[in-house]
Amino acid sequence: MARRTGRRPGNQDTRESILDAARRTFAEKGYDGASIRLIATAAGVDPALIHHYFGTKEKLFLAAMESPMDPVDVIDAAAEGDPAEIGIRFVRVFLSIWDGPGGTAGVALLRSVVGTEWTTRLFREFILTQVLRRAVPRLGLDEAEGPLRVSLAASQMVGLALARYVIKVEPLASAPAETLVAAVGPNVQRYLTGAL
Amino acid sequence: MARRTGRRPGNQDTRESILDAARRTFAEKGYDGASIRLIATAAGVDPALIHHYFGTKEKLFLAAMESPMDPVDVIDAAAEGDPAEIGIRFVRVFLSIWDGPGGTAGVALLRSVVGTEWTTRLFREFILTQVLRRAVPRLGLDEAEGPLRVSLAASQMVGLALARYVIKVEPLASAPAETLVAAVGPNVQRYLTGAL
Numbered sequence: 080m081a082r083r084t085g086r087r088p089g090n091q092d093t094r095e096s097i098l099d100a101a102r103r104t105f106a107e108k109g110y111d112g113a114s115i116r117l118i119a120t121a122a123g124v125d126p127a128l129i130h131h132y133f134g135t136k137e138k139l140f141l142a143a144m145e146s147p148m149d150p151v152d153v154i155d156a157a158a159e160g161d162p163a164e165i166g167i168r169f170v171r172v173f174l175s176i177w178d179g180p181g182g183t184a185g186v187a188l189l190r191s192v193v194g195t196e197w198t199t200r201l202f203r204e205f206i207l208t209q210v211l212r213r214a215v216p217r218l219g220l221d222e223a224e225g226p227l228r229v230s231l232a233a234s235q236m237v238g239l240a241l242a243r244y245v246i247k248v249e250p251l252a253s254a255p256a257e258t259l260v261a262a263v264g265p266n267v268q269r270y271l272t273g274a275l
Numbered sequence: 276m277a278r279r280t281g282r283r284p285g286n287q288d289t290r291e292s293i294l295d296a297a298r299r300t301f302a303e304k305g306y307d308g309a310s311i312r313l314i315a316t317a318a319g320v321d322p323a324l325i326h327h328y329f330g331t332k333e334k335l336f337l338a339a340m341e342s343p344m345d346p347v348d349v350i351d352a353a354a355e356g357d358p359a360e361i362g363i364r365f366v367r368v369f370l371s372i373w374d375g376p377g378g379t380a381g382v383a384l385l386r387s388v389v390g391t392e393w394t395t396r397l398f399r400e401f402i403l404t405q406v407l408r409r410a411v412p413r414l415g416l417d418e419a420e421g422p423l424r425v426s427l428a429a430s431q432m433v434g435l436a437l438a439r440y441v442i443k444v445e446p447l448a449s450a451p452a453e454t455l456v457a458a459v460g461p462n463v464q465r466y467l468t469g470a471l
Contacts, residue, residue: 190389
């Protein structure tokens, strides 16, 4: 097991073994089926320790998958302010994370989500239960049409990440973030609040 | 080597060995570096036979990658008719291919493009030289801003394919094609001809 920092070796080992146990348990049971209790048993630790290190199951999942971001945090950041500019803010926050040090982890994550059937299935479940369902009320969307709106916006964001950071299609890959915010933001906004 | 049909076993074997040689040569030399002549040598056949079976190098590449579609054909189909509805037509043709029998091959292709570094690199080169550059004049776009417009549209299309067919995010995955044509078409149109 590679140790990333020299600090707190004991804690770091515990943390890593929880993450390993989480990956195995999520792979085996799916997102809903993998309880903190099951993960704790697999890691040989007390469930309280998992809560102490990671907080919620959602946060543990994102840490285990080495996600550079919590999509719900991005949604919350975008939701604050003028509702007519949610799309603009969403794209801006999203790009700031991917253009930053988290981008490399993002590429690895995206490769992993797409690469194998079990990671795809696991993320499908996570996106549905943890991201889309929570995004609809947070963005103040109608319950009936909100899910389609949010999944359309997600299709644009995942495509943008794939084209810019994984496939690196030029000139998209080198375009300044604000060029893309201005180009993509209004399209995301239309998905969320426009006439479809 | 699995034989797909019982017809013309000799030709089928030749075809398959050309495709195998093409895959190896593209992987080794990249899209530009892999000439028909090199592929013919690797397959132990005459270059004329490759042209006979596959036509151009572009078509050979798409066959070797088991692509369900030639993106340039989709662009050409979308380009014909009212320029204000290119986006609508593009999404409609694109979905009709992915919703049809080619969809399974499309999913495999997308997994493969994203899955490994060499396929990503190969497709990056192919998309740049064969798709984006040819799309700009075919869609009647300005030479300077056309490439960004086309790559933005591509980001939406690849994201749509990923969300609908690979990750299968609901309700996007089960939405009727025409619902998505109406939702996504205008966004693609804006990328191509709108104010960015």
